[in-house]
Amino acid sequence: MAPQTAAVWPYDTYHDLRWLYVYHDSWPAFFAWLLVMVVARAVFHTGLGVLAWPKHMRRPTVWWLLRRSLGLAVLVALLVAPWALISVAASVVALSWVLLASLLPMVLLAPFLQRAAVIGPWWRGLPSAPLVGWSLLNFVVLTVAGALSWAVPGWWTVLVAAVAGILNGLLWNRSVHSALLAPTTRWPRVPAAPIAAVLALAVPVVGSVVNAKTGEGLGIDVVMLDEPMPAGSDHAVIVLAGYGSSYGGERPPDDRVEVFSYRGLAPDGQPLPYDREDTRISVADSVRLLSRQVDRLHRRTDRKVALIGESEGAMVARTYLQQSAHPAVDTLAMFSPLINAGRAYYPPPNEKQGFGVATGWQLRQAFRLMNMIGVSNGDADQPFFRSLIDNAPFYRNQLLCPVPGVRTVAFLPTTTAAEAPPGEYSDIPVIQMLGVHGTLLDRAQLQDRLIALLSDDPLPATERRGEYALLSWLGSAWQTPPLAIAANPAWAGFRQPDPAFTGKACLPAR
Structure with missing residues (x-):
C-alpha cells in the first residue's frame, strides 16, 4: 500500500x-x-x-x-x-x-x-x-x-x-x-x-x-445432492451450504446424504427447511446444530461421516472440528472458505471504545440506509459477522490447518486469490480451480476430486493454477491493512504468530 x-x-x-x-x-x-x-x-x-x-x-x-x-x-x-x-x-x-x-x-x-x-x-x-x-x-x-x-x-x-x-x-x-x-x-x-x-x-x-x-452455478450442493454417492464410498455425508442459501426440505436421492439445516432437526430427525435469514445465526449456534445432526446421522447409518461445506458452511464445519468433533467424522472438504477473514475489527454497538469503533458505527448506518431503500436487509452486527470478527485469530491462522484424524481438502476458486494478501495460509492439500466464490466451472474435475476423497483414496497433492499467484500479488495493493492481533485487547487470548506479519499460518504457539 x-x-x-x-x-x-x-x-x-x-x-x-x-x-x-x-x-x-x-x-x-x-x-x-x-x-x-x-x-x-x-x-x-x-x-x-x-x-x-x-x-x-x-x-x-x-x-x-x-x-x-x-x-x-x-x-x-x-x-x-x-x-x-x-x-x-x-x-x-x-x-x-x-x-x-x-x-x-x-x-x-x-x-x-x-x-x-x-x-x-x-x-x-x-x-x-x-x-x-x-x-x-x-x-x-x-x-x-x-x-x-x-x-x-x-x-x-x-x-x-x-x-x-x-x-x-x-x-x-x-x-x-x-x-x-x-x-x-x-x-x-x-x-x-x-x-x-x-x-x-x-x-x-x-x-x-x-x-x-454467478453464485447460482456449480456449487457443492449441486454436485452432491443431484446424484447418488459413489459406489466405493463408505461415508455418510452432510452438505453445509453457504451464507444466504435456503433449503425447502427436499431429500437427496441418496439416503446417506443430508443437507445441514441452519434451523436444526425435525422430531423425526430430518433437517428442517430454512430461509436465507436463518444463515445469519452465529457460528457457535451452527456448530451446536451440526453436532446434533452429525450424531443423529451416524446413529442412523452407522457410517463414517464426511462434512462438505461451502463458504459459511466451510467455516462452520472447520470450527466444529476444532471444538467438538464426533469421532466418526473423518473427512472435510471446504469449498470457497473465507480465507483470512476477520482482518479488521469493530466492537459491539454497546461498547463506545475499541479498535474500529467509528467504523462499526458507520457500517451500521450504511446498512440502515441500504435497508431503507430496499437494497439489503442485513445488519453489521448480525451473529455470523460477529463470529468472524470476535474469533478472527482462529480464522486467520487455523482455518486451513490439519485436524488430527480428519482428511481435509480445500477447493479454492481463482477469485480467492484477491481476497487476502499474499501468503502461505494452508498446511493441507489445496486445489485451485477456475471459478468465483461459491461457483466452480469444471464440474468433472470437482466430482473426480470429491469421489476420490469420499472413497478413502490418498489425499490429492496441492494443485495450483498459474494465474492464482499473479492475481494475489496484483490484488495486494488494494487490501485493507490487517489489524495486528496483538494490538487488539479483544483478541488477547490468542498466543500464536500473526499471519499478517509472518505471511504464514499454522505456525506453532509461542
Whole structure:
C-alpha cells in the first residue's frame, strides 16, 4: 500500500482512510487523525500543485491553492469514505467482489478529482482523454508497485516505494498539465462529476446482483445432492451450504446424504427447511446444530461421516472440528472458505471504545440506509459477522490447518486469490480451480476430486493454477491493512504468530 501515499486523488485519500478505519481505537482518536489527514493532504497537494504548474502559465497564489486544496481534501474524504468503509467490510468477510465494489468507484472518480485542485468549475464537463489516460496509468502503476512491495524481501520494499514515488510525481505533473491545458472537451455545462459520484453509488448494488447470479452455478450442493454417492464410498455425508442459501426440505436421492439445516432437526430427525435469514445465526449456534445432526446421522447409518461445506458452511464445519468433533467424522472438504477473514475489527454497538469503533458505527448506518431503500436487509452486527470478527485469530491462522484424524481438502476458486494478501495460509492439500466464490466451472474435475476423497483414496497433492499467484500479488495493493492481533485487547487470548506479519499460518504457539 505504500506507493499510494503520494498518489493523485482519490487513491491517496483511499489509502489514508483505510488505515484510519482499521487502526483508530476511540472516537477522539478517529476525529483527531481525520483532521491531521485532511490538513496534511491539503498541504501536500498544494506543494505538488506549485511544483507541477506549467511555467508558461500564470499560477494562483499559494494561499489560494492551499484554501482550495483544504476544501477539496474535506470533499474527497467524504466522497471516498463509503468505499474505504466497504474495503474494510471486505477484509472482515474476505470476499473479492466486495473489495472490487470498493475499488471501481475510485477508478471512475479519479479523472474528475485529479483536476479539482487546479481549475475552477472542475465538476462540470467530462475530463479530457489525456486526463483519463493518466488516471488509468496511475491505477496501473499503483497496482504493479503494490505487488512488487509484497513480492520483494525486507528493505527492498523501501526502494520499490521510492521508485513508485518518483512515478507518482511524474503522474502528478502530467495530470496537472492535462487539467490546465484541456480543462474539458465535452458537455462543458453538464455536472458530470456529481453524476459520476451517483453512478459510483450503484457499483455495490450491481456487484451484489452479479455475485448472486454467478453464485447460482456449480456449487457443492449441486454436485452432491443431484446424484447418488459413489459406489466405493463408505461415508455418510452432510452438505453445509453457504451464507444466504435456503433449503425447502427436499431429500437427496441418496439416503446417506443430508443437507445441514441452519434451523436444526425435525422430531423425526430430518433437517428442517430454512430461509436465507436463518444463515445469519452465529457460528457457535451452527456448530451446536451440526453436532446434533452429525450424531443423529451416524446413529442412523452407522457410517463414517464426511462434512462438505461451502463458504459459511466451510467455516462452520472447520470450527466444529476444532471444538467438538464426533469421532466418526473423518473427512472435510471446504469449498470457497473465507480465507483470512476477520482482518479488521469493530466492537459491539454497546461498547463506545475499541479498535474500529467509528467504523462499526458507520457500517451500521450504511446498512440502515441500504435497508431503507430496499437494497439489503442485513445488519453489521448480525451473529455470523460477529463470529468472524470476535474469533478472527482462529480464522486467520487455523482455518486451513490439519485436524488430527480428519482428511481435509480445500477447493479454492481463482477469485480467492484477491481476497487476502499474499501468503502461505494452508498446511493441507489445496486445489485451485477456475471459478468465483461459491461457483466452480469444471464440474468433472470437482466430482473426480470429491469421489476420490469420499472413497478413502490418498489425499490429492496441492494443485495450483498459474494465474492464482499473479492475481494475489496484483490484488495486494488494494487490501485493507490487517489489524495486528496483538494490538487488539479483544483478541488477547490468542498466543500464536500473526499471519499478517509472518505471511504464514499454522505456525506453532509461542
